[in-house]
Amino acid sequence: PAVIRREDYTAPAWTVPTTTLDFALDPAVTRVRARLSVERSGAHDLPLRLDGAGQRIVSVAVDGVSVNEWRIEGEQLVLPLPGDAHVIETEVEIAPERNTQLMGLYASGGNLCTQCEAEGFRRITYFPDRPDVLSTYSVRMTADKARFPVLLANGDPVAQGDNDDGTHWAEWHDPFPKPSYLFALVAGDLAVNRGTFTTRSGRTVELGIWVREADLPKTDHALHALKLSMAWDERVYGREYDLDVFNIVAVDDFNFGAMENKGLNIFNSRYILADPDTATDYDYDAIAAVVAHEYFHNWSGNRITCRDWFQLSLKEGFTVYRDQGFSADQGSAAVKRIEDVRGLRAGQFPEDASPLAHPVRPESYLEISNFYTATIYNKGAELIRMMATILGPERFRAATDLYFERFDGTAATCEDYVACMEEAGGVDLSQFRLWYSQAGTPRVSVSLEHEPGSGRATLNLAQKVPDTPGQSNKQPQVLPLKIRLFGAETGEALTDEQLVILSDASASVTFETIPERPIVSLNRGFSAPIVIESDRTAADLAFLARHDDDPFARYEAMQQLMLDTLVAATIEGKADHEAVIAAVADTLDNPELDPAFVAEAVLLPSESFVGDQMSTVDPNAIHDAREALRRDLGRELEARWRTAYEAGSGRAYAHTPEDKGRRRLRNVALGYIAASGAADAAKLAYAQFADADNMTDRQGALTTLVGTHSEERDAALDIFYQRYQGNSLVLDKWFQTQALSSADDTPQLVAELARHPDFSLANPNRARSLIGAFGVNQRAFHAEGGAGYRWLADQLIALDALNPQTAAKLLPPLGRWRRFDPTRAALMRAELERIVAHPGLSKDLFEQASKSLE
């Protein structure tokens, strides 16, 4: 496959000011007629090149006359044109019901829908399918009225009517020029939950959430989140919605979480449907976050789009940053930051340390679908956050205002964004730009000296950006570090919070008149996405866990203490649990702390995160060390866990932040009670499972039970399955909970589940619920003998034949072979080699597997 390089970018030779599409929709054969006005851009004699894939061409006409002077080169239709402006008409046929890739126009649950980002539009019609060709679209759809009573597309509805033959038609027009990846249509039998939003300039927008009739009662939360998002973007970024309608459609088969098509978002149903019986508190929050994310794309993505796909983080990093801000404003900002950092460490740090590491603005790719990554999204959001920190809130807002004003209606670059930050912020971000080009997570070593006589404290900082594939000897980056000193004896803050910008390889910061030994609270709020290696002792960390005024820093100190304890226990076999137990006890005893925060703070780092700290990961030793600490925490603090458990029990379900926090802590406490080995643990969990009036408590209990060897475990799994048979989103949880289990028999169980009648590779959510969850279950996936590796490779090869994009996203666990012992590494490599050698492999999976071997 051909390598696409950022440096090869050239502006489009032809533009397409207007696009008119006429669809005769049918799942078996859909006919698409396209009418493109095209204009030569600049002085050249290049032919018009239209991208296309998987279509049957019926006809091609230029200025109303059918022509034969066109040829197919690779996946392009090449058409020489004599003049500077022409009208091109094509007619093609496509087969939505045979589209298992779920890119382009496809069938899901009897309805028809589209997914075009990044390169799906070329599977619908011939078009310059690149994000810098902006066109104004008019769409007409005709379909069987009984089967597809609802016809939706981008923009505003124009007209509709019935034909004599049982079909009906609808026309939509989107006045905003857009790239082809934002095109969407939906035809189906759908019901709608309607609402309205009045924008700050007084315009009324009709909102609609479209789902299967039976799912209508589960759409209120999403509709509410949409209204909150619209108001939030006006208030916080000054961005108002711009069309008269905003529709969201939920579909069950979807590669992404959701898609921001102009005026017609299409969502994976898991990010729309919620009621207390089927969705956890976590699901509710994720729904609000994704609804907000896609809505915010209307400005950061649609009004201003990307010049080319190397700029993907321009819209994704910024939009993730925006949705994080929205979620932080809905509840506890501290807990939200903790969740986001945990996600970054679980998803992005390992990626940055893997053969698939790439910069936030990549230099090359084979298949762009492989670059919808945690680096582009989550590290990208951290870059925006750092710039916001450097600028401060007012200048950051001025800078985003400038960006939205200057680049509205265009296809922009990451450089354009940074230039606006510089100009409106009055700062020089030359060196900061390295964050966009250098991959790898910077490591910062920190030591603090104190001279009691002079009262001078010196903080020594040194940074190193590790080598990544194709990049070595990297330059130091700009690291904004929020810092504060506390007195080890008095517990008093000795300084204000300061922003130290480390931009050299090493630097020292001095503090005068420090009367007592200071302890440094560092990288507060996770102000830079880095790894810190500090000389802080267990006692210092325990101190910060108790005294730091920044909740994130408290959490962080506790995590570091736990991590140090677990790494020592894994490597040296020495189990010194005292400091962690005392710190957890303190946290549980502090009545001023929010239960949601406590629940986060007392959770041990995951087995994978412990593994990430080690040069060679020993999955079994990590598991044993972690289980031993969990057991001791459970036993030593059993009375406290029971108190916390009781405090969260006996309340009827309510979806308030307070109740969510109580439920979260209650479920964490249940886990520790079970870890203690208490004789009644399985009974307690089973009672919670049986009595639960909401999914958070039911799934929480199930998760605990699945980790036990008990009759209750089998009974609960059975009841859960029976109760939710037919609800695919909940069955995904059933598969996922088992695949994530730390029980000894997980590898065998997962292999059996893959043969379960409800398992299917055709549905991405289902495939991810089993294959994706197993891949991140460190102990089970890496069980001795390599059966897990073989199983994963078999699943990926099978899935690749249906849906390459989803298969490729599940490959990375196999690519981490360098981090394991030689026996495991060889077994992992053998499976990667087997995948690469498989005949007919997609370029998606080929790129991931071959890069993983390098």
Ligand code: DPP
């Ligand atoms: N739909 C995906 C997202 O919003 C890709 N744009 O991130």
Ligand code: ZN
């Ligand atoms: Zn996005």
